[in-house]
Amino acid sequence: MLKEIIIEKIKNHGPIPFDEFMEIALYYPDLGYYTKPDTKIGRQGDFFTASHLCSTFGFLLSKQIENFYHKLKCFEDFTITEIGPGMGYLAKDILETLSISVKYNLVEINPSLIEIQKQNLNHYLDKTNWYKSIDKLSPFVGVFICNEVFDALPVRVFEINTSTEMMEVYVDFKNDELTETLLPCRDETREYIEEFAPWILKIKGYRSEVNLKMKSLIETLSEKFEKGYVLIFDYGYLAEEYYCSERKRGTLLCYYKHTINENPYTNIGSQDITAHVNFTALKKWAEDSGFECVGYFSQSNYLISLCDEKVLGEIYQKNLIQHFKRLVLPQGMGESHRVMILSKT
Numbered sequence: 001m002l003k004e005i006i007i008e009k010i011k012n013h014g015p016i017p018f019d020e021f022m023e024i025a026l027y028y029p030d031l032g033y034y035t036k037p038d039t040k041i042g043r044q045g046d047f048f049t050a051s052h053l054c055s056t057f058g059f060l061l062s063k064q065i066e067n068f069y070h071k072l073k074c075f076e077d078f079t080i081t082e083i084g085p086g087m088g089y090l091a092k093d094i095l096e097t098l099s100i101s102v103k104y105n106l107v108e109i110n111p112s113l114i115e116i117q118k119q120n121l122n123h124y125l126d127k128t129n130w131y132k133s134i135d136k137l138s139p140f141v142g143v144f145i146c147n148e149v150f151d152a153l154p155v156r157v158f159e160i161n162t163s164t165e166m167m168e169v170y171v172d173f174k175n176d177e178l179t180e181t182l183l184p185c186r187d188e189t190r191e192y193i194e195e196f197a198p199w200i201l202k203i204k205g206y207r208s209e210v211n212l213k214m215k216s217l218i219e220t221l222s223e224k225f226e227k228g229y230v231l232i233f234d235y236g237y238l239a240e241e242y243y244c245s246e247r248k249r250g251t252l253l254c255y256y257k258h259t260i261n262e263n264p265y266t267n268i269g270s271q272d273i274t275a276h277v278n279f280t281a282l283k284k285w286a287e288d289s290g291f292e293c294v295g296y297f298s299q300s301n302y303l304i305s306l307c308d309e310k311v312l313g314e315i316y317q318k319n320l321i322q323h324f325k326r327l328v329l330p331q332g333m334g335e336s337h338r339v340m341i342l343s344k345t
């Protein structure tokens with residue numbers, strides 16, 4: 001069904017840029033991977049995230065949130081806001097372990113996920129509120145949480161054709177199948193490459209992604225965010241690691257029933273499509289829109305830094321040590337996942 005919609009669009013208007021294809025595949029109303037009624041994350045879905053793996057992640061974040069709460073001293077106004085909250089497990093784990101009483105806002109685009117989140121948070125309905133997008137929020141003070149959301153934003157894909165010629169991947173329909181075609185880069189894509197990865201211009205055939213949606217999301221967030229801290233968790237790299245000469249085919253991956261493939265043109269609407277986050281670009285755009293970047297860590301270093309003797313004791317006591325290891329060990333999420341902390345004070 002989604003495939004037919006894409007084909008129809010191409011037949012009527014010509015090839016579409018890759019980000020437009022990805023937007024349809026993931027977010028087309030009622031049919032996209034993240035907007036369809038039966039979206040599931042975790043064991044019954046296609047991939048695990050930290051919050052769907054175990055409650056340890058939420059338990060540790062609640063320690064950080066309490067620390068921010070006391071630092072900010074805005075006790076009356078303090079709210080937690082989470083974007084893309086999945087099944088609502090992180091919200092539940094945080095609310096279950098917090099020793100302070102706060103409001104928790106959930107920004108969710110999928111109505112059926114809102115229902116699942118309400119079921120999972122049924123003990124906390126007096127503290128929780130749902131919003132369809134960030135721009136529907138009233139200006140707020142507190143903590144904003146974003147776990148594996150930026151990697152799910154539609155990306156542009158570019159390819160260096162001959163030396164220094166920047167082309168963009170468009171999706172076409174030929175010989176009865178979706179195919180790729182290269183067209184000259186749009187200005188914003190070109191400007192991004194020149195700013196964040198000029199060294200790859202010399203590498204013929206180099207292909208990677210550009211995530212400009214991240215810029216608009218952080219700008220909208222900044223308009224609503226009065227004071228506090230933003231916690232961003234995602235897999236990604238700084239620009240030098242992201243656009244290194246060895247990573248010639250980019251980071252675009254698809255997740256389908258807990259297997260990984262590199263073909264976004266199969267299972268359209270039934271598989272996740274993701275790209276790593278360029279944390280250098282994220283930091284730049286966040287600072288340009290009024291945030292200060294106060295930290296950038298591997299998930300491992302960050303979560304371990306939240307553990308004092310008492311917290312470690314609780315992890316042992318609650319029998320959470322195996323899960324804790326998956327969150328922090330390099331062969332788990334410890335090194336692939338990074339944390340960026342932004343602040344406005």
Ligand SMILES: C[S@@+](CC[C@H](N)C(=O)[O-])C[C@H]1O[C@@H](n2cnc3c(N)ncnc32)[C@H](O)[C@@H]1O
Binds near residue numbers: 087
């Ligand atoms: C990979 S899932 C992560 C879900 C959850 N945070 C977790 O860690 O399990 C990405 C989520 O981001 C959501 N998302 C993407 N863009 C969004 C936006 N502009 N507003 C709200 N949610 C968004 C998607 O709908 C999806 O639920």
